[in-house]
Amino acid sequence: MKILVTGAAGFIGSNLAEKLAMRGDEVVGFDNFNDYYDPAKKRANEVRLNQYPNFRMVEADIRDRDCVLKLFEAEKFDAVAHLAALAGVRNAVKYPELYIQVDYNGTQNLMDGARLNNVGNFVFASTSSVYGDTKQIPFVETDSCDRPLQPYAAAKRAAEILGFTYHHLYGLNFTATRFFTVYGPNGRPDMMAYLVADSITKGREIPLYEGGQMWRDWTYVEDITDGVVLALDKPLGYEIINLGRGEPILLKDFVEMLEKLAGQKGNFVAMPKISADVISTYSNTTKANELLNYHPSVSVEDGVTAFWNWYKKQEL
Numbered sequence: 597m598k599i600l601v602t603g604a605a606g607f608i609g610s611n612l613a614e615k616l617a618m619r620g621d622e623v624v625g626f627d628n629f630n631d632y633y634d635p636a637k638k639r640a641n642e643v644r645l646n647q648y649p650n651f652r653m654v655e656a657d658i659r660d661r662d663c664v665l666k667l668f669e670a671e672k673f674d675a676v677a678h679l680a681a682l683a684g685v686r687n688a689v690k691y692p693e694l695y696i697q698v699d700y701n702g703t704q705n706l707m708d709g710a711r712l713n714n715v716g717n718f719v720f721a722s723t724s725s726v727y728g729d730t731k732q733i734p735f736v737e738t739d740s741c742d743r744p745l746q747p748y749a750a751a752k753r754a755a756e757i758l759g760f761t762y763h764h765l766y767g768l769n770f771t772a773t774r775f776f777t778v779y780g781p782n783g784r785p786d787m788m789a790y791l792v793a794d795s796i797t798k799g800r801e802i803p804l805y806e807g808g809q810m811w812r813d814w815t816y817v818e819d820i821t822d823g824v825v826l827a828l829d830k831p832l833g834y835e836i837i838n839l840g841r842g843e844p845i846l847l848k849d850f851v852e853m854l855e856k857l858a859g860q861k862g863n864f865v866a867m868p869k870i871s872a873d874v875i876s877t878y879s880n881t882t883k884a885n886e887l888l889n890y891h892p893s894v895s896v897e898d899g900v901t902a903f904w905n906w907y908k909k910q911e912l
């Protein structure tokens with residue numbers, strides 16, 4: 597298949613693009629290499645991907661509608677995995693307009709490119725953040741998700757809804773896969789696993805919200821990319837599907853796993869959680885099991901060890 601992977605220079609996108617390139621798909625990456633975090637990390641991902649002759653990167657912005665539409669017309673993709681986004685929850689509180697422009701309007705540009713060129717399947721990277729402060733635990737796709745706590749979640753939820761409209765009007769196959777706290781090699785430096793590792797090894801002071809009494813359904817990046825590949829290979833009309841491990845772990849325990857591997861303590865400062873954040877995330881994975889035969893297989897212990905081994909090579 598010829599597949600467009602947006603956000604291919606990023607954490608999950610680069611892991612996904614590599615997986616697709618390895619199995620022989622023709623992969624076109626798309627990324628604007630923005631500086632939300634150090635773009636050198638994105639360049640390193642690009643170098644890794646450029647080893648594959650069936651991969652190439654287009655450096656452009658999903659907000660550039662003309663560019664997006666021309667690309668779709670020229671390339672005739674079979675499928676799209678749309679992962680490009682501004683993804684920082686706390687940053688979204690500072691820049692709501694930007695998040696709507698990128699995460700909603702940018703997504704619409706890609707959906708237009710797809711429907712005007714008869715792309716067979718559109719898989720959208722959504723997020724567990726759309727569940728907000730729901731009382732339905734574990735989080736299940738039938739929840740209305742109409743109380744997002746910050747603009748990032750609101751933009752992602754709005755894009756999921758627009759996906760239904762495009763399916764209804766234009767017959768676009770659209771699957772929104774909702775990722776739960778992803779971690780692993782090539783991880784994002786603004787996310788907890790990386791911050792904790794930086795705190796342990798470099799003494800950097802980082803906030804520990806609620807004394808670590810927050811649950812996250814940590815999901816190893818390979819399990820996430822496996823789920824996205826399953827969704828790419830199976831057009832389903834219109835679906836929303838959780839991709840999570842389904843076994844939440846306390847933040848405090850996650851931190852302790854890394855401290856144990858490193859043999860040192862982190863430098864934490866206690867903070868209450870901010871109002872844009874939730875106390876727990878927990879994925880109901882029944883739908884993913886049934887529709888995609890999705891079975892996340894990496895335990896948090898094994899995943900944290902793999903992350904730590906990767907981190908040591910990069911940073912120490």
Ligand SMILES: NC(=O)c1ccc[n+]([C@@H]2O[C@H](COP(=O)([O-])OP(=O)(O)OC[C@H]3O[C@@H](n4cnc5c(N)ncnc54)[C@H](O)[C@@H]3O)[C@@H](O)[C@H]2O)c1
Nearest residue numbers: 603605606607608627628630657658679680681723775778
């Ligand atoms: N990491 C997680 O735990 C998590 C959880 C839920 C959902 N997601 C979603 O997964 C996707 C990938 O997230 P990630 O953690 O790999 O983040 P990331 O920031 O590493 O990757 C996103 C990539 O998109 C690119 N991008 C941003 N704006 C762009 C634009 N206007 N035009 C072109 N490219 C642009 C960035 O340069 C970056 O390389 C995102 O859609 C995110 O919302 C991530």
